[in-house]
Amino acid sequence: MNFKLKDLGPQLVTVIAVVLIFGFFTYNAQINMENRGIDFGYGFLSQESSFDVQFSLIEYDGSHSYFRAYLVGLLNTILVSVIGIIIATIIGVIVGVARLSPNYLINRFAAYYVEFFRNIPLLLQIFFWYFAALRALPLPQDAEAIFGVFFLTIKGLFVPAFIWENFNIFLYSIIAAIIAIVVIKIQAKKLQETQGKQTPVFLISIGLIFILPLLSFLIGGVNLSFEIPQLKQLAATSFVYDGGLSLPPELIALTLSLSLYTATFIAECVRAGIQGVSKGQKEAAASIGLTPNQVLKLVIMPQALRIIIPPTTNQYLNLTKNSSLAAAIAYPDLVLVFAGTALMQTGKAIEIVSITMFTYLSLSISISILMNWYNKKIAIQEK
Amino acid sequence: MNNINFLKPDKSNLNTFLYTGSFLFFFSVLDVFLNSFFKFNFVGFLPNFLSFFMPLILGFIGLHFIRIEYSGIKQLDLINKHINTNNFNAILSLLIIFIIIKSIPPILSWFFIDASFAGDSKDVCTGSGACWTYIKVWMRRFMYGMYPNAEQWRINLSFIALALLGSVGYFATDRFKKYLTLYYVVIYPLIAFLFIFFFISGGPVFFDFSYGIIAAILSIIVGFFIPSKFKFYYFLIVPFALYILLKYFLFFEEYIELGKLEGLNWVETGAWGGLSLTFIISFFCLIFCFPIGMAFALGRRSSFPLIRYISIGFIEFWRGVPLITVLFMSAVMFPMFLPADFFIDKLVRCIIAISLFEAAYVAEVIRGGLQALPRGQYEAAKSLGMGYWKMHIFVILPQALKLVIPGIANTFLALVKDTPLIFVVGLLEIVGMLNLAKTNPEWLGFAMEGYVFAAIIFWIICYAMSKYSYNLEQKYKTDR
Numbered sequence: 001m002n003f004k005l006k007d008l009g010p011q012l013v014t015v016i017a018v019v020l021i022f023g024f025f026t027y028n029a030q031i032n033m034e035n036r037g038i039d040f041g042y043g044f045l046s047q048e049s050s051f052d053v054q055f056s057l058i059e060y061d062g063s064h065s066y067f068r069a070y071l072v073g074l075l076n077t078i079l080v081s082v083i084g085i086i087i088a089t090i091i092g093v094i095v096g097v098a099r100l101s102p103n104y105l106i107n108r109f110a111a112y113y114v115e116f117f118r119n120i121p122l123l124l125q126i127f128f129w130y131f132a133a134l135r136a137l138p139l140p141q142d143a144e145a146i147f148g149v150f151f152l153t154i155k156g157l158f159v160p161a162f163i164w165e166n167f168n169i170f171l172y173s174i175i176a177a178i179i180a181i182v183v184i185k186i187q188a189k190k191l192q193e194t195q196g197k198q199t200p201v202f203l204i205s206i207g208l209i210f211i212l213p214l215l216s217f218l219i220g221g222v223n224l225s226f227e228i229p230q231l232k233q234l235a236a237t238s239f240v241y242d243g244g245l246s247l248p249p250e251l252i253a254l255t256l257s258l259s260l261y262t263a264t265f266i267a268e269c270v271r272a273g274i275q276g277v278s279k280g281q282k283e284a285a286a287s288i289g290l291t292p293n294q295v296l297k298l299v300i301m302p303q304a305l306r307i308i309i310p311p312t313t314n315q316y317l318n319l320t321k322n323s324s325l326a327a328a329i330a331y332p333d334l335v336l337v338f339a340g341t342a343l344m345q346t347g348k349a350i351e352i353v354s355i356t357m358f359t360y361l362s363l364s365i366s367i368s369i370l371m372n373w374y375n376k377k378i379a380i381q382e383k
Numbered sequence: 384m385n386n387i388n389f390l391k392p393d394k395s396n397l398n399t400f401l402y403t404g405s406f407l408f409f410f411s412v413l414d415v416f417l418n419s420f421f422k423f424n425f426v427g428f429l430p431n432f433l434s435f436f437m438p439l440i441l442g443f444i445g446l447h448f449i450r451i452e453y454s455g456i457k458q459l460d461l462i463n464k465h466i467n468t469n470n471f472n473a474i475l476s477l478l479i480i481f482i483i484i485k486s487i488p489p490i491l492s493w494f495f496i497d498a499s500f501a502g503d504s505k506d507v508c509t510g511s512g513a514c515w516t517y518i519k520v521w522m523r524r525f526m527y528g529m530y531p532n533a534e535q536w537r538i539n540l541s542f543i544a545l546a547l548l549g550s551v552g553y554f555a556t557d558r559f560k561k562y563l564t565l566y567y568v569v570i571y572p573l574i575a576f577l578f579i580f581f582f583i584s585g586g587p588v589f590f591d592f593s594y595g596i597i598a599a600i601l602s603i604i605v606g607f608f609i610p611s612k613f614k615f616y617y618f619l620i621v622p623f624a625l626y627i628l629l630k631y632f633l634f635f636e637e638y639i640e641l642g643k644l645e646g647l648n649w650v651e652t653g654a655w656g657g658l659s660l661t662f663i664i665s666f667f668c669l670i671f672c673f674p675i676g677m678a679f680a681l682g683r684r685s686s687f688p689l690i691r692y693i694s695i696g697f698i699e700f701w702r703g704v705p706l707i708t709v710l711f712m713s714a715v716m717f718p719m720f721l722p723a724d725f726f727i728d729k730l731v732r733c734i735i736a737i738s739l740f741e742a743a744y745v746a747e748v749i750r751g752g753l754q755a756l757p758r759g760q761y762e763a764a765k766s767l768g769m770g771y772w773k774m775h776i777f778v779i780l781p782q783a784l785k786l787v788i789p790g791i792a793n794t795f796l797a798l799v800k801d802t803p804l805i806f807v808v809g810l811l812e813i814v815g816m817l818n819l820a821k822t823n824p825e826w827l828g829f830a831m832e833g834y835v836f837a838a839i840i841f842w843i844i845c846y847a848m849s850k851y852s853y854n855l856e857q858k859y860k861t862d863r
Contacts, residue, residue: 010615011689017619018693025720032719103472104465105479119845120838121800124814128838131821132831321705328806339711349715353708361703 029350042355044346045070051341053332055248066342073337074359080254080333081320081363087259088319089312092266099271110267118264123325125261130253130329137249140231140239149228151241156248158229158241165223173216174209181205250331254323262319266312273308274300305378313371317364324360334359392451401459404448411442412480419485439477446473505826517829518836521820525813525836528656534648537585538659541578548574572670573600579663583655585647598625614772652730653809658840660812664734665799671738672798673791676745681775683746684753694746701743709736710807733805741798748790752783785859792852796845813837 033040045067052062056072057079098110117125135154138144143153151158164170181204188199216222229244277300285299286292326333327340339356343349392400410425415438417423426437446467454460466476497512500519508514518525527535548571552563576596602622609617655663682694701709713736714729721727727735756779764774784791803814811819817833820826 011687013616013619014687014690014693017623028722029719032723035723101472102465102468103476105476106472109479115846116842119796119842119849121803121814121841123803123806124834124837124841127814127818128831128834131818132834135830324705324707325804327707335705335707335711339708343715350719353712353716357704357708357712360705360708361700364703365699 038347040350042351044348044351049342049345051345053337055251055332066346069342070334070338070355073332073334076331076337077320077323077326077333078363080251080258080323080326080331083255084258084262084319084323085316087255088262088266088315091259091263092312092315093270095263095267096270097274099267100274114264114267117260122257122261122322123328125257126253126325126329129257130249134249134253140241149226151229153241154249155240156246157252159245159247160226160228161245163225163227166221169220170213170216170222173212173220173222177208177212180208180212184208248331250326250329253329254326254331258319258322262315262322265315265318269308269311269315270304272311273304273306276307277303302378306375309371309375309378313368313375316371317367320363320367321360392448394451394454397451397454400448400451401454401456404445407441407445407448409445411438411445411477412484414438414441415481415484419488438481439474442477443470443473446477508829513832513835514829515832517820517826517832521816521826521833524657524820525816525833526657527659528811528816529654530650530656530659531648531654534650537582537647541582542659542662545575545578569600569603575666575670582647583650583663584652585649594629595626598622598629601625612770652728655730656811657816658813660805660810661799661802664730664737664802664805664812665795667734668737668741668798669795671734672741672745672794675738675742677749677780679742679746680749680753683750698743698746701740702747706737706740706801706804707807709740710804712736714808729808730810733808733810737798737801737805741794741801744794744797745791748787748794749783751790752785752787753779755786756783788852788856788859792849792855796848799844799848800841813840 046065048063049066049069050062051069053060053069053072055076057075058068058072060068060072095110095113098106099114101107101110137152137154140151140153140155143151145151149160181201184199184204185201188201191197191199217224227244229241229246231239232242233239281299281303282295285295290298323333324335327336330336334356339352343352346352392404414425417425418438424434426434428434429437447470449459450463450467450473451459452463454463467473493512495512497510498515499507499510499512500515501507502516503520504516505514507516523532523535527538530538551566555563573596599622602618602625605621606614606617679694679698682690683698685691685694710733713732717732717736718727760778760782761774764778769778802812805812806815806818814837817830817837821830821833
C-alpha cells in the first residue's frame with residue numbers, strides 16, 4: 001500500500017477549500033432564490049413555450065414544450081457545426097496543401113489567406129458577412145437565377161427541394177453499397193497479404209456507390225423530382241420565393257465565416273502534418289519502386305494523418321463551440337433559443353444555463369472521444 | 384533551324400519559343416490589364432464566351448512554350464521553377480495573376496479613389512466608394528466608447544504611462560535585470576490596476592475587486608519568504624483569508640471616499656468602451672489567466688490524486704463550454720451565487736469569466752511544455768536536494784515555459800480575438816460600438832466601412848503579436 005499520511009494534508013485542504021467555495025455558492029443561491037420567490041426545478045421543460053422560432057429542422061411552434069424548443073436549438077447548432085466542419089475541412093486541406101506547393105504564387109496566395117482570416121476576430125467576420133456582405137445582395141424580385149434554379153437574395157439562398165418517392169429504398173441501397181465496399185476492402189487486404197494480388201478497390205467502390213443507387217431508381221421504384229422555388233408576390237413591393245428549400249442568411253453568414261475562419265487553422269495543421277513526415281520516408285518509398293500516387297497513399301498520408309488528427313479534432317471542437325456566436329446575428333441556435341428566449345420567459349437562470357453548458361460539454365466530449373478512438377486506431381502500434 | 388515541335392518545346396529552338404511564348408503571355412496579361420483598368424478589350428470582336436477565356440488560353444500556350452528545361456537563361460529557369468512547373472500549375476498561376484489584376488481597380492476605387500474623406504456629415508458620402516467620413520466622425524466613440532469626451536485624456540494618459548512603464552525591460556541595465564520578473568509579475572500589474580482604478584474609473588466601481596487585488600498582491604509578496612514546506616497551504620488559504628479580513632474587518636464604507644482622486648469625476652464602467660476597453664480587458668485577463676493556468680497545469684501533473692482530479696475537472700469543464708455561455712453565466716447566474724449585498728461590477732465579472740476560461744487553455748499549453756521536458760531534468764533537480772517548489776521555479780518552469788511560447792502566444796491571441804464577445808453582458812468594445820453606430824438613423828448604410836476599419840485594427844494587433852511571439856521564440860530558443 002503506497003498510502004502516505006503526509007500526502008493527505010494538501011489534498012484534504014484542497015478538497016475542503018473546493019467544498020467550501022461550492023457550499024458558499026449553493027447556500028447563497030438558496031437564500032437568493034428564496035428571497036426572490038423562485039423555485040428550483042426542471043419541471044418547466046414540459047410546459048408550453050409560446051414563442052416561435054424562425055428556422056427549425058423539426059416541426060415546432062409556440063404550442064410545443066420548452067424541451068422541444070431546446071431540441072430545435074440543439075439541432076440547429078448541430079446543423080451549423082456539421083456543415084461548417086465539412087466546408088472547413090475541404091478548404092483547410094486545399095489551402096494546407098497549397099501552402100506546400102512549389103508554385104510560388106499559389107504558395108503565397110494560401111499564406112496570405114491564412115494570415116488574413118485567422119487574425120480577425122470571428123465575431124467581426126460573422127458581422128461582416130451578415131450585416132455588410134449579404135446585405136448587398138439583391139431583393140427577391142431582382143435576383144437572377146444561378147444555373148436557373150438557385151436564387152441568392154437578401155432573404156437567403158433558395159434552392160430546389162428534393163421530393164423523394166420510396167426514399168427508404170434509396171437509403172438502403174446506399175447502406176448496402178457502403179457495407180459491400182467495406183467487405184471488399186477487407187477481402188482485398190487479405191488477398192494482398194496472402195497472395196500479393198492487388199485489387200482495384202477504389203474503382204470498384206466508385207462503381208458500387210453509383211450503380212447500386214442507380215439500380216434503386218431503375219428497379220426499386222425510387223423517384224426523385226425537384227421543386228424549384230417560384231417568385232410569389234405577397235404585397236405590392238414584397239416578394240418571397242415559394243416552394244423549394246430556403247436557407248436563411250443567418251445560416252449562410254454563420255457557416256461561411258465559421259468555415260473560412262476554422263479552415264485557416266486546419267490548413268496549418270495539415271501543413272505541419274505533411275511537413276512532419278521526414279523526407280527520407282518519401283525517398284525510401286520511391287526507391288523501392290512505388291509510384292508517386294502510391295507514395296502519397298501508402299507512405300506519406302498514413303504518417304501525416306497521425307500528426308494532423310489530434311490538432312484538427314481540437315479545431316472541430318472549437319468550431320462547434322464557436323457556433324454559439326450565432327446568438328449575435330439571431331440564428332436560432334441553442335444559445336439564442338434556449339439560453340436567450342427561454343431564459344427570458346421562465347427566469348430559470350441556473351437550470352437553463354447549466355443545461356446549455358452541459359449540452360456543449362457532452363457535444364465536445366463526444367467529438368473528442370470519437371476522435372481519440374480514431375486516433376488510437378491509426379496510431380503506430382509499437383511492439 | 385531544326386524541326387519545331389510545338390507540343391514539346393526544347394532547347395534547340397530556344398529563341399523562337401521564348402519570343403512567341405513571352406509575347407503570348409505578356410499579351411494575355413496586357414489584355415486583362417487594359418480590360419480591368421480601361422475597359423478596353425483587344426479580342427472584343429470574338430464571341431463573348433471566347434473573348435472571356437482568350438487571355439487564359441493565350442497565356443497558357445505562352446507558358447507552355449517557355450517551359451524549357453535547363454535553358455541556360457537564369458531568369459527563365461527561375462520562372463519555370465516557381466510558377467510554371469507543369470500545365471496544371473501554369474493554369475493556376477495565370478488564374479491568380481488575372482484575379483489580382485482584376486481585383487485591383489475595384490479595391491483601389493472603393494478604398495481611395497471614389498472614397499470620401501473630407502467633411503463631417505453624411506452628405507459628403509455620395510460616391511460609390513467608402514465613406515471614411517463616417518469613421519472620422521465616430522472615431523472617439525470607436526476608441527473610447529461612451530466615455531465623456533472631456534475626460535478622455537485620462538485614458539490616453541494612462542495608456543501612454545503604462546506603455547512607457549511596460550517598456551522598462553528594454554532599457555534595464557544588467558544590474559536591474561534580475562528584478563524584472565518581480566517587476567512584471569507583481570509591481571507592474573499593481574501600477575496598472577491603480578491607474579485604471581483611480582484614474583480611468585475615478586470612483587468606487589472596482590472596490591470589492593480592489594480588496595481582492597490588494598490581498599493577492601500582498602500575499603504574493605509575503606509568499607516569497609514563506610518556507611517552501613508551507614507554501615502550498617499558504618497560497619491556498621492566506622489570500623482568501625486576507626480578502627475576507629480586508630473586506631469585513633479592516634475597511635469600512637467611510638474609506639470609499641478616500642479611494643478617489645481629488646477633482647476626477649467618476650465614470651461608471653458601463654460607459655467604458657471601444658478599443659480602449661478591448662485593451663483593458665485583454666490586459667487584465669492576460670495577467671490573471673497566466674498564474675491560474677500555471678497552477679492548474681501543475682495541479683494536473685501533481686502526484687496527489689484528489690488535486691489531479693480537481694484540476695482535470697476544472698480544465699475540461701472550461702475547455703468544453705463556449706465562452707459565450709460562460710459570459711451568460713457570469714451575467715445571469717453568477718449574481719445568484721453571491722450574497723445579496725455583494726455587488727460585483729459587470730466588467731469585473733467579465734474579466735473573471737474570461738480569465739478562468741482562458742486559464743484552462745493556458746493550463747493545457749503549459750502542461751504540454753511540462754510533459755515535453757525529459758525526466759532527467761526532474762531527477763537531476765531532485766538529486767540536488769531541491770523540493771517541489773524550488774525544482775519547479777528554478778529548473779522546470781523556466782525550461783517548460785520557453786518551450787511553449789508559441790502556444791501561449793496563440794492563447795493570448797485567442798483572448799484578444801474573444802474580447803468582442805462581451806457584448807453578451809452589454810459591454811461594448813469596438814465591434815459592439817460599430818453595431819451601435821450602424822443602427823444610428825443618421826448614419827445608416829455604412830456597416831461595411833466600420834467592419835473593414837475594425838478588421839484592419841484587429842489584424843494589425845494580432846499580426847504584431849504573432850510576429851512578436853515568433854521573435855521571442857527565436858530569442859529564447861536553446862539548442863538541445
